[in-house]
Amino acid sequence: MAGLLRQRSHTVRHSELLRAIYERLNDVSSTLRARAFSIITECVTHERQHVRDAVKEVQGARGVACRLVAAAARGVCDERAAVRRAALSLLQRVLAAHHTAPVDADLALLVGLCRDASIIVRSAAIAALGEMVTQIPTEAVFDAFLAGPMHQLSDPENKVQEQVVTQIQQLLTDRVDTFVSNQFSPVPWMFLDGITRHNMRRHLQKACTLLSKTSNCINHRLVDVVSTHLGAADDRRDLQCLVLLTGVARLVDYSDIGFVLDYYYKLADDTEERDVRLMPLTVELLSVWSRFASNEQRHALREHLVRRLATSEDETSRIPIATLAAQLDPENLQWATEMMQLSEQRAASGADVREWLRAADLALVSPAPPAPSLMQLFLDALANPPPEWDGAEMGACVAGAGRLCVRARGAACRAAPRFAALLRDCAAPTAARLNALLVLTDICTRYTSIVEPLLECVCGCLSRESPPELRRAAARALTRLLLAGFLRLRTPLYYKYCALLADEDNDVREPAEYYMTCCLTTETIFHHFVDCVLYYNNETEKMSFDARQLIYDVMLQRMSLVQRLNAQCRLAREVLQHAADLTDEGAGELPPALHAALLDTITVLCGPRMKLPRKPMANGEPADIDDLQERVTTNIVSHLTENEKKMKRTVAEVVVPAVLRLYSRLQLRGGQLAAYLVKLATDLLNDYRHEIEELIENDEELVERINQFQETIGIESSFGNTRNLVTTSAPPDPETPRAPRRKAPRQYKGPPKKRALKI
Template sequence: RHEMESIFVTPYLHADSIESSNVYEKRFFDFPHFLKNLDTETNANVDPLPGAKAVIELLEIFVEDDKVFVRKSALQVLANIFLMNEKWMSKKLLQVMVDNCRDMSVSVRKLLVQCLTDLLIHYPTHAELPKYWVMGVLPLLADQEVKSQEKVLEALQCTILDNLVAHNQMKTELHALPWLLLGLIADYNKRKLFLFACHKWTLINSLRQSLITIIKTHIGTENNVAAWFLLSSFSEYLDIKDPVFVLEYFNENVINSQQVDEYCCKLVTETMHLSWRQLSPVQQVTLCDSLLRHLSQFTVPLPLIARCMDICQLITEAHGDSPEQARERTVEWAGNLISICESRLEKVIGTDSPAVVEDESRLCQYIFTVGDATQICPGMLRHSSLLLIQNLLMGESDADDEDDPEEKRWKGSVSAAVQAVAVVTLGKLCLQKEHTAKVLVPLFGSLLSETPHTEIKVNAMIVLTDICIKFTSLVENHLPEMCICLRDEDLQVRENTLTLMIQLIQEDYLKLRCPMFFHILTTLGDEEQLIRDMTSSFIINSLLAKQKNALVQHFVESLFHYNAYLEHSTYSKGRLMGPRERAVFSLEGPERQEQRRHIYRFMLENMMDDHRFKVTYRLCTDILAGVAEGDITLSASGTTLLQDALYVLSCDEIRLSQLRSSSKDHDDDDEGGGGEMAQVATAINDLARKTLVSQPKNNKTVHTVVKKNVIENIVPIFIKLKHKLKQLKSPLVRDLLACLRELMKDYKTEINEILAADKELAAEISHDLQNTSHEEEDSGDDSRGEIMNGSVNDVLKKAVMKVVALSEVRKSLNLSKRGETPRANRSKRLSTSSASSQTPTVTKSPTANQSAKKTPASNKSNMASPGSNLASPGSNMVSPGSNVASPGSNKSSPGNLLAAETVKNGKNTSPSSSSTKSDTSCTQNVPAEESTSKPKPRKNRSSASSSNSEGSSQSSKKPSKKKHRKK
């Protein structure tokens, strides 16, 4: 702790800002230089501690590490630094904490809930921390993991419920914290999440009447809005025993006064709607009469009209002697309201009315009131009144229609606010009669594409959604206009459209067909994090839970769709789109390449292994084979289509999970017994990975299917496509070879078996890889083609040359065994070809090659080792230690590889391990498992190389002649 304080606290005690300190920019201490000059330099004033900036930058890197333990530790250290010195809580670092609240690991999410809550309690008056707490912690109430939900409920309990005191007892800063948080929850529109927390508190009896008493003391104070927010939320699950104070505030500050905040009025009205049953019968009747009087006088604020009518209807039904009597009374006052509204509308926007509306706010009240009243009494509105409201949305061309003289229309115009209210009222009328909906649905569809006003678009979307629920077939033709709103410039339109469409899909009113499914996936690239989170949450938590095959079914088609390739006989759904829809959702072309690939990666990340396997097969057969056979032309869209297919086949997300790096996340550190279960799950995963990769051939495992697919389908298609691209002189050959190199990481053995059977093919691919590498080196292109974003090693190139070299040696030895003379010119030609493709170090190892020719008898005893390299999955050829992991092996030439295989057993200087067995069946599992891992840190790579050398040494010392004869 002393050292941490000397880095993050002491230098900044009297500094105005962190950057002004002298030690802020200090880097890490150079220990190598210090030790090198230990004798010459004085050590009196040496301070080995780094500056704070260097440590913070390192932590920012660690919070994005692949390993859960590293991320957790970095975030914990960051939180501890904040606790030590408040000055380090910058917006940037707080945002880092919030971003990691969506971490894949449950333990990381739980840790951040605890850390942010501890910080909030430690710094309750911090200006920015409460905002980041609400944005990071509260959304985890919707987490699928129960442990995360429980952790957030605990955080809400200790920050809000435990700190609630009466207004006159507020003495500490923590007593003001609940009201600050409640205000932020309301501002950030998180009320639904807070209601979920209230529901959970009800189940554990955390909501009590004593809390209502405390909240009452804050009404009318600076915490007024937050107090009503809390009351309205608690009223959903807790009855207020004596709601007279609610009635009094409602009458004094809502109905008879316009001075209160509109949002506060909504909260008070909602609380009244939930609490009117606890009033006395006289108070209930008085309340109903008062509300009806204000509704008929149009003095009720517009947002409160619907809820006030609900209260009147409920009270009327409760005080009727019978259901029939209650219904008659309801129809009576509702019909009276409709009649009043019709007369007022005829006066303001009738045929003979002035073209200018004097009071548009009052007109909005007429329109909105008649819409709600007709919901209580359907069929009472005259058709002429409906036309008056519809006329407000008609264009000038429709208004000038002279074909129907009996329906003269009003010639005036109104603002967008009035039109938005008219849309809502017409939507309510459509729900009452299908014929009305059939007439008005085209009008709503045109509003989506023509109007520039946000409120009109949002209301039209809501209306079409409601109509779709009741009359689904009427809306199907207007789905393109609804989908186009997903790409609207206004965030509110995009958010509401996505929310409504997800609702329709979840409730099975819309079938998720193409191209609508692709349009929703396009929102994964939205500029707003909110939209991206909504889409990913819907697909992961809802869609895949019901339709596990949704992504795999449409994956290949998505490549055709996003590249706008319309010439395919099967994948041509893009033809179903109109010109505007196609232009709005277009992702074709090189400039939008990353947007397309982001969608592909997301789809692959959320697939199971068998789905990834199917995708690999279909990409090869439908796209790669289609190009090779001429079914897909390499036009502009065809070229990008093939590029995307090669990118997908080579990306890390398509690899089977058992073949991925063992350094990936494992949530093995959860509390409460979760760690033990996670360790069991990890052990099962490791066993499954070994089984998948290294199972013997006589067992029908997934590995057998994968191997068969690689041998029989993927590599032959790659080879055929390579010839086609070379024939066309296409630059995509480099992309294809880069993809083949990536494929080699997981299936080296299977590819080597194919190449070993065809030396000419192996030599040809080796030559192509050499040329590609030289071109990349000359051009300085580190990406190795357009599909690779990082450096790619020469795994396949070396494996191919190794196959050719070993094939020649084996044939030469077989000829010597039969007493025949090997053809030296072929060996010479092989040596020349290999030497020309590598560094000059090839010519520096002739001794081993000569010994291979001069002493065939001794090499005969060593043939088991190179033979196993060609046939056994556990051989050195497929080990990452020889081709990938070992830095030294990357510098080896074909001549050196050949010499290494033909050297005598006694000269093998690789370190051996006594625990390594010579039996091939026992050593198969280890190299195959390692070969599927990603490149690891240098220490791991060295150990992998050493392990492989051990296996090679033991195999050379104890060759199995019997097994060699079988092979």
């Protein structure tokens, strides 16, 4: 049909052919589905007008985009990676053909495919979003790029990381130009604007680090070009410049820092209200490049910083400024001690909480320890906050106490229980609870043993009743602690953390997805799989059926084939056989938790993740190379090793009898559970037919159960027939005539003798 579509219009009616191809999008064969998507994708932007007219004719009055996008949306959810990739290409081609901003639902599909289990689908989705950013540079498209490909900088496949890094280079470093009024490309600045809006500085720093290893685009020229934009436009552009400069500062030894010093003095002396993020970023940039400053510049900058600390009330940049001042002259820190002691005296005399916070900030760089009375002020305020305090003052009190906890272990031991109690208090201000969570995270990086007994309070922040800001911060904090090795994912933290995989909030779900798919070992996932099935069905855990299945699916994606077969056996022993034992004991209705666990177990066993890999066809078509590539990239091979064959026999020995036994007990009750068991038993008898035939040679009870099950559901008995070895009266195999054997060719022991040439 693809060849017929390329013919002239009077040869064959293209709309009829295209309609027939469109019907094949739902074909049983995955190869045909993928091929149909590919042909329609080619027709959407075909060079010949009559082919494009045929596409419009097939669509009817609904329009070209609506029906094709709906078909592509169904295709990207297909179980085969080749079909998902072909549907993704169709979706990309349709969205690009209209040259209009795509809707959020279409972009969400592409973002979700960037985290697909198959590498070919992930690469195609990343390429599609990268191409769309350059063709349709809108804020929504850039947000989709940052939500999808940007997070794949931590992908387990180096190929995917290199692909994302190449796209960032094309968007950012290759397009940035020297500042000329209204004569530069807006694409890199839109990209940096998205970085600042979504607070993705860490992702940008990682991208710059990878770029410095793979190319030479992170160099002095980039700093020279960006420096022309700093201070030339507005605060928004300055913020974008500083975000990029701080990302490359540790990778480039830039000695001409005069433009940074000029911008700092201009920003410090400006009386107008500026963006509060500009000063901390400027000070951070100076901290990295301060070693290239001359002695005069270092002395003048240090004096200016100390004066600013003494007079300014800016709390957001106080710690970076104090750190930079101490870095410029580490031998002379008397100023920090004097300022801290002065603030302590004011705090003891009845000053407000801002003076307490100033003393705690200066204590981070002061060589002298803070007074014990300062910590007591914070603890008393946390226990009995003054009634006139609002959420901001309570949050400042928590932050100040956290500064002192970082400096001394004794202070951390005294204050950590107060922070945990504040996290449990749902009536406390959100700012105070958020700061308490961050303080406990900082304490855990230094004194892990103090926080481990209080970990339940941190996990409580992940509950759905907590504020969204607190849940997002808790997910990020736990992921950072797990990645750094300060915490281990043990139960019950494992159950709480894995529940985030089904969370509706992307900012809560993404850290858990990254850790589960890239960092956690498959042995750990397999070890806790059955426990998760039982835990998430407890009466105390309120989780929907779809959410539980999503969690199981993410876990099964990581497991190998042998681990999946082992998981089937464990589910049969610990869930199916346990339910059958309860029915044998005469129990009435199954407990609600066990009933829900049974439904989850049967759904998982019937799902595509538990299906055995199919063997390739002997006369496969050339298009089957996509199917083969999917098998290779997902670590599924078409032939089974000896260990896998052994596990298949174990599954047939354990799972099949358990399912048939449970069905025999529950068939009279009917209902959804019995219907699920029928489907599961039918699939098992088809998938493990060879292993079952080997087992029934020595197990007459299994033969009887299989025949009884097939008779119950109205299927002709196919096991234990007259040719089975269970029946001793089976006639022997007839003797068939054999063809005569060919004589073996004569073998010569040595080379043939050479004949003499007679002339």
